Amino acid sequence: MTRISYISPYALVTAALICGCSHTVYDLFPGSSDPVGTGGGCEVGDCGSGDTDPYNYGDGDGDSTGLPGGASGEDHNKCEPTLLTGQPLYALRFAQSGKCILQGEPTLIGTDPANLIVTGECSQARDALWVVLADNYTALQFRNEASNLNLDVRYAAPTSGTPLVLFEPHALYNQRFLRTQESDTRFKLSPRHAEQQCLTEMQGGVEIWPCNPTATTQQLELLDCAALNP
Numbered sequence: 001m002t003r004i005s006y007i008s009p010y011a012l013v014t015a016a017l018i019c020g021c022s023h024t025v026y027d028l029f030p031g032s033s034d035p036v037g038t039g040g041g042c043e044v045g046d047c048g049s050g051d052t053d054p055y056n057y058g059d060g061d062g063d064s065t066g067l068p069g070g071a072s073g074e075d076h077n078k079c080e081p082t083l084l085t086g087q088p089l090y091a092l093r094f095a096q097s098g099k100c101i102l103q104g105e106p107t108l109i110g111t112d113p114a115n116l117i118v119t120g121e122c123s124q125a126r127d128a129l130w131v132v133l134a135d136n137y138t139a140l141q142f143r144n145e146a147s148n149l150n151l152d153v154r155y156a157a158p159t160s161g162t163p164l165v166l167f168e169p170h171a172l173y174n175q176r177f178l179r180t181q182e183s184d185t186r187f188k189l190s191p192r193h194a195e196q197q198c199l200t201e202m203q204g205g206v207e208i209w210p211c212n213p214t215a216t217t218q219q220l221e222l223l224d225c226a227a228l229n230p
Helices: none
Strands: 016-017 019-023 092-093 100-109 112-120 131-133 141-145 149-152 164-167 177-181 187-191 197-202 205-210 220-224
Touching: 092 131, 100 164, 141 177, 164 205, 177 205, 187 220
Parallel strands: none
Antiparallel strands: 016 019, 092 100, 092 220, 100 112, 112 164, 131 141, 141 149, 149 164, 177 187, 187 197, 197 205
16 A cells, blocks of 8 residues: 655655655745735736736746655656656645545636646546646745646636636736645645635535635645655
């Protein structure tokens, strides 16, 4: 049985023994203030000027998160990204259900191609793997390895029940997520355009709903690709 290792959002870069295996613990979320201000996302065709910084999309030449990259041993090839080379790959798992956030079926956002977001088995399949890109203000992008599209709140809507999709990377706040620590291994994610909302697992998909300290369906874990089943 493959052992799953949890990546602590706040741990310093040290060696740790988790589930009897030796793994590196990464500091994914450096603590610093966000000087951008309120900014905000936008509805379609109604983008404001709050976010003038296009951030760092990541061009494959370096690691914008500051994370050590790559897996080793027999899992090396499966965990080596083909789109953003040199970046480590992770899975995003909901702690309560044990299901991961995956690329779903193709769809359209307006006339632009996109993909649905679903939840399912955690594995080293490309549609279940993500590159995590951090900007200078601690906000995070999640780039799907299968499609090279970003995790995105559809139409930048701030309302409860809005689903998550995969969409072309851009600089708006509905593709930038802030973390809230729940424990050493668990955290919540809020889109910057609607910071009172949290990613929530809902009937095989992911939607935004008001952040609730007792909602276990909002608790996420970041898993190292090398520790996942093939």
